[in-house]
Amino acid sequence: MDSTVFFIILLATIMHAIWNAMVKHHPDKAVAVAAIILGHLPLSIACIVYFPLPGRESIPYIIASVIIHQGYQWYMLNSYKIGDYTNVYPIFRGFGPLFATLISIIFLGVVFKVTSLISILLICAGIILLGVFASKNNNQFKVIKYSLLTGSFIGLYSLIDGYGARISFSVISYISFSFLFSSLIFPIILKLNNYDNIITKVFKDAKLIFWVGGSLSFIIYIIVVWGFTKAPIPLVAALRETSIFFSIFIGYFFLKETINIKKILSILLILIGVIGIKIF
16 A cells, blocks of 8 residues: 555544544433534535535445445444444444455455455454454344444445545545535434434534534545545555554543453554555
8 A cells, every 4th residue: 555545544543533432432322423423514515615516427426325324324323222332333343344345356356465355354353353352242143233234334335435436526525415415314314213302412412522523524534535546445444444443542541441451462463454554
C-alpha cells in the first residue's frame, strides 16, 4: 500500500477510536448511535452545497449505500440490545473486512497477494478475538449471529461505497448524499420500531456526540472512502478497523480499563497485520 494512503488511513483510525469511545460510554446506545448518524447532517448539507454533484453513474451506488447502511445501523442496535458493547463491537468490526475480502474474491474476481490476505486475516482475527471471549453471555450464539450480520453489512457498504466513489466526480459529495438520505431515513425506522422521541433525546442527552462524534465520523468515512479509491477496498477496510487497537489504549490511559492477556494477544495480531499491509 502507498505510504501516503497508509498513514492517512491510520490517522483516520485514531479519530475513529475517539468517537467510538464516546458511544461506548453513553448509557443509551440507541441514542448515541442515532446522535452519530444525525450528526452527519450538518457537514453533509454543507458539502452538497459546496462540492460538485457526484455524477449520474454513481446514483445507483448511492441508493444501494443508503439501503445497506439502514441494515447495518438496525442490526448494530439489535446487537447492542442482546450483548455488551465490548462483546459485539469487535466481532462485527472485525468481520466486515473479512466479508468484503470474500465477496471480492468470489464474486468480483479480485486477486490478492498471499501476504495481503494473511495480513487481513491477522487484523480481523485480532479484532474478533476481543469480542468472542469478552463475556459469558447466555445468549452468546445469538450475539455472534447478530454481530456477524452487522459485519456483513459493513463489508457490503464498504464495497458499494468504494466502487461508487471511484466513478463519482467527487468522493465528498458522494458520501454527503449517502449520509444525508441515511440520516433522514434512520429516525423513521427507529420510530416504526418503537424508539420514541429519539431526536429529542439526542439533543437532550447526546449533543456532544451529535456535534463532535457525528462530525468526526463524517470526516473519517470520507477519508476511508478516498482510501478505497486508491488501494484495494478490503485492505483499506482492514486497516480502518485497527481503530480497535487505539481504543484499547484510550480505555487504558483515559478510562481506567485494564489490559489483559487477551488484549495483548489481540494487539500483537493487529500489529503484525498492519506491518504486513505496509510492507507487502
